[in-house]
Amino acid sequence: MIKFLESIGTNILSWIKITQGFLSLVGQTFYWIFFGFRKKRPLKQEPILDQMVFMGARSIIIVFFVTFFTGIVLAMQSAQQLSKLGGTIYVASLVSISICRELGPVLTALVIAGRIGAAITAEIGSMQVNEQIEALDTMAINPVRFLVVPKVVALFFMLPCLTVIGDLSGMLGGYIIGVNNLGINSHLYIQTAFEYLTLKDIYTGLSKSLVFALIIAFVGCYQGLNTRGGAVGVGRATTISVVTSFILIIVADCFVTGIYYFTNL
Amino acid sequence: MREHKVAISVQNLVKFFDGRKVLDGISLEVYQGETFVIMGGSGCGKSTLLRHMTGAMKPESGKIFFGDKDLTTLNSDETEAVKRRFGMCFQSAALLDYLNVEENVSLPLREHTTLDPKIIRILVKMKLNLVGLSGFENLMPSMLSGGMKKRVGLARAISMDPEAVFYDEPTAGLDPIVCAVVDKLILDLNKKLLLTSVVVTHNMESVFRIADRVAMLHKGRVLQIGTPEEIKNSQDPIVQQFINGRLEGPINFAENIDDVNFAGEG
Numbered sequence: 001m002i003k004f005l006e007s008i009g010t011n012i013l014s015w016i017k018i019t020q021g022f023l024s025l026v027g028q029t030f031y032w033i034f035f036g037f038r039k040k041r042p043l044k045q046e047p048i049l050d051q052m053v054f055m056g057a058r059s060i061i062i063v064f065f066v067t068f069f070t071g072i073v074l075a076m077q078s079a080q081q082l083s084k085l086g087g088t089i090y091v092a093s094l095v096s097i098s099i100c101r102e103l104g105p106v107l108t109a110l111v112i113a114g115r116i117g118a119a120i121t122a123e124i125g126s127m128q129v130n131e132q133i134e135a136l137d138t139m140a141i142n143p144v145r146f147l148v149v150p151k152v153v154a155l156f157f158m159l160p161c162l163t164v165i166g167d168l169s170g171m172l173g174g175y176i177i178g179v180n181n182l183g184i185n186s187h188l189y190i191q192t193a194f195e196y197l198t199l200k201d202i203y204t205g206l207s208k209s210l211v212f213a214l215i216i217a218f219v220g221c222y223q224g225l226n227t228r229g230g231a232v233g234v235g236r237a238t239t240i241s242v243v244t245s246f247i248l249i250i251v252a253d254c255f256v257t258g259i260y261y262f263t264n265l
Numbered sequence: 266m267r268e269h270k271v272a273i274s275v276q277n278l279v280k281f282f283d284g285r286k287v288l289d290g291i292s293l294e295v296y297q298g299e300t301f302v303i304m305g306g307s308g309c310g311k312s313t314l315l316r317h318m319t320g321a322m323k324p325e326s327g328k329i330f331f332g333d334k335d336l337t338t339l340n341s342d343e344t345e346a347v348k349r350r351f352g353m354c355f356q357s358a359a360l361l362d363y364l365n366v367e368e369n370v371s372l373p374l375r376e377h378t379t380l381d382p383k384i385i386r387i388l389v390k391m392k393l394n395l396v397g398l399s400g401f402e403n404l405m406p407s408m409l410s411g412g413m414k415k416r417v418g419l420a421r422a423i424s425m426d427p428e429a430v431f432y433d434e435p436t437a438g439l440d441p442i443v444c445a446v447v448d449k450l451i452l453d454l455n456k457k458l459l460l461t462s463v464v465v466t467h468n469m470e471s472v473f474r475i476a477d478r479v480a481m482l483h484k485g486r487v488l489q490i491g492t493p494e495e496i497k498n499s500q501d502p503i504v505q506q507f508i509n510g511r512l513e514g515p516i517n518f519a520e521n522i523d524d525v526n527f528a529g530e531g
Binding site: 137 | 321346348349352353359362372421
């Protein structure tokens with residue numbers, strides 16, 4: 001019994017420690033972003049742009065494929081149901097609204113968590129186990145400012161952009177099914193797709209993607225900086241990073257949706 | 266010897282790892298301009314000591330003076346200012362592998378100074394010339410051999426013209442000839458740049474080649490400090506066993522197995 005309580009205790013303690021470490025990383029990062037100039041360390045453009053190219057531009061294709069095919073699947077599935085009600089035309093608005101509000105942001109975030117979150121953790125993690133983080137520290141270069149800040153800032157701006165691309169390609173998938181298979185007139189399809197789509201649907205989705213961007217970047221960096229134990233450690237940290245991001249993205253999605261649902265924002 | 270000015274002074278340093286005393290009241294002084302070697306078996310706490318001297322770790326108690334600044338009580342800005350006054354050469358060189366040689370060596374200059382890029386280029390060329398790697402500016406670290414990486418690491422360590430350089434196992438994993446090259450480099454740089462060097466190593470040949478003074482660590486304590494001659498003629502059986510690499514002696518094998526475990530944690 002005492003052993004059981006002890007193990008609960010140590011578990012809680014380690015969770016508190018992880019949360020503390022995570023929040024301290026978040027705090028430090030925001031400090032360097034907003035108050036770095038006070039220490040004559042303003043944000044540098046070049047590393048942020050480098051990260052933006054890597055995170056944003058090079059992820060377009062994979063985001064396109066995932067959301068495009070999801071749009072197709074969504075159109076096919078809903079067409080089957082809606083045709084029973086005689087409302088095949090509403091496939092257009094169903095696809096556009098569910099992609100913009102939900103599937104676009106979430107799928108894009110999950111894809112990016114797999115691609116970029118893993119890359120962030122593996123990169124920082126292998127720097128950690130190869131003494132490179134310590135080397136930065138001894139050179140009086142703050143690792144959070146040098147490594148974490150550009151990644152967080154870059155992803156914060158790139159994930160919404162990728163989400164817009166995801167939204168558009170998802171709707172394109174729906175359009176292809178709607179026009180080619182369901183026989184809806186192209187002009188009518190586009191009109192219906194945008195008729196019921198409000199500005200709120202779009203900013204709901206984009207605001208989610210901002211939250212997801214922070215989750216992916218911070219979880220990735222935190223796991224990377226806390227990597228221990230050589231190559232095995234890097235692998236483990238990368239796995240934990242991706243899994244944690246996935247879970248947190250879904251949970252955060254639920255919360256943000258809840259906020260919009262219950263507060264009528 | 267005694268009239269030398271003290272550059273780094275460690276006083277009564279104590280450090281615990283998971284309840285184990287890794288550093289057990291270490292006190293030593295490093296004089297300005299000398300090459301001070303810290304040696305000892307695996308897990309004796311020598312790397313941990315070095316990490317305290319560079320400010321990477323905080324001790325449970327004790328003081329570390331770098332000049333007149335106590336590293337253990339400074340806030341982060343002051344620590345940063347002190348860190349710029351020394352360089353560190355890592356066991357694995359610890360070059361950033363997405364940057365080429367020139368970018369690696371110039372990193373501290375780019376981060377801490379407002380020098381013109383052209384001047385930084387010249388400074389980098391000078392430092393690379395000092396370590397015998399002129400013309401390697403555009404190679405990536407992955408293209409370099411172990412010895413070359415160490416020399417680039419050394420060029421980076423001296424890029425800010427430090428007062429002192431710390432070396433963590435500078436000759437580990439290198440063949441005997443490259444070891445000799447690196448040792449000679451350490452001596453040369455000391456002479457040319459008037460550096461204070463602190464070297465952690467367990468390579469005996471290199472100890473006697475480069476050291477002005479040696480400290481022998483054992484189980485988190487300083488066993489003996491002296492010139493290489495004094496160490497060679499030491500009466501202490503542990504020191505004798507260590508420098509001669511004997512199997513029999515006061516340090517027994519079972520103890521070392523223990524030590525290996527916690528060296529991994531450190």
